[in-house]
Amino acid sequence: MRLYISADIEGISGVVNQCHVSAEGQDYFRARTLMTNEVNAAIEGAIEAGVKEVVVNDSHGPMTNILIENLHPAASLITGTPKRLGMMEGIQSDFDSVMFIGYHARMNQPGVLSHSYHGRVITNISINGMEVGEFAFNAFLAGHYHVPVMLVSGDNILAEEVKAVNDQIETVVVKYAQSRYAARSIQPCIVHGRIKDAVKQIIQREDLLKPCRIEGPVSLEVTFIHSGMAEVASIMPGTEMTAPNKVLYQAKDIQEAYLARAAMTYMAGSIL
Incomplete structure (x- = not known):
């Protein structure tokens, strides 16, 4: 094993x-x-x-x-x-x-040091409408x-x-x-x-035990601390700004969504 x-x-x-x-x-x-x-x-x-x-x-x-x-x-x-x-x-x-x-x-929950990947960049992440940390x-x-x-x-x-x-x-x-x-x-x-x-x-x-699975395409939406971060993240091909501080990405599967979230986080964090 x-x-x-x-x-x-x-x-x-x-x-x-x-x-x-x-x-x-x-x-x-x-x-x-x-x-x-x-x-x-x-x-x-x-x-x-x-x-x-x-x-x-x-x-x-x-x-x-x-x-x-x-x-x-x-x-x-x-x-x-x-x-x-x-x-x-x-x-x-x-x-x-x-x-x-x-x-x-995850971010915005009353846990100790709660955040989602980068507390100074991201305020919320949702996949297919589900908030995740x-x-x-x-x-x-x-x-x-x-x-x-x-x-x-x-x-x-x-x-x-x-x-x-x-x-x-x-x-x-x-x-x-x-x-x-x-x-x-x-x-x-x-x-x-x-x-x-x-x-x-x-x-x-x-x-x-069964794996936690999300089948098929994934709609990823990331909410950033402020609009400037979302503007930088939205430079990535395939993204769409849905609000001043929100960016949407349509991924073919959960792995692509995971990589897209990481890329947008690095990009948005560059203006800290």
Whole structure:
């Protein structure tokens, strides 16, 4: 069995504000350690359940956060940017399952550090009229390759978001949002045990899980912080401005929509 893990940092226990998630933050190195340890808990559970190969994709910011020297030796690590598929770089149909560790709620939800790919650029993303954040869009991309998402960890608001998309996905709540920049976090040593146990249990019923699929063409609409960003994004061929700060793209499938979102984000972010 081959397992793919996409790991973010905002949904890690103890991580609550910019000092944890930015390289300039005074607690950034601590957060990197916390992130690495939560990923290790998932890997340990997977290996004990019989998984033969684990690929971890570092999916936060510059994507150089996980401390490879402290990562479980059973896993290989994808780091750095740019990556064509970003948070899902390396996903292929030969993986048996996907897990998202340290994920967060989408923009405009009351979760800790909630955002959608780039908080200073994007305020909303919809696919075929459905509002999505990183979890859902990434899960649908995995589904494009017929790979199911087995488990997601993060705060309680994210857990609600996950269940609304697919209630068969296992969720591990590592903290409870008190506000955008505050949380009641569960002790890391307890979180690690819960993640490890959840991974071992969900792998036992892996055959029952279904991929999150969107069949056929995808209507992608991205809402930007302001009109200038939308104007820059609309330079991309195939786009249409539907409002001063909204850009629409009609994609042939979810993978093309995913790439279009990434391209528009890079373009719009160029005028920050």
